[in-house]
Amino acid sequence: MNKSPHPIYLYPENGTWMAQHTDPMIIDLFGTDTLPTAYTSDMSADCVVGLVGDKFPQYDVWEK
DSSP, X not given: OOOOSSOEEEEEETTEEEEEEOOHHHHHHHSSSEXXXXXXXXXXXXXXXXXXXXXXXXXXXXXX
């Protein structure tokens, strides 16, 4: 599978890991570049990056 040139950046905010998308398709679909994930900020960055990367293998996922 080819990777998208639009990575996802993750960061914790108000107890939740947030996903900042750079893919214009996602931004157009949701009207924002930032969406909450299902993960609380109690989880480690490495864990969340791995889980999001597994769910969306077409994107590179990084901690912001």
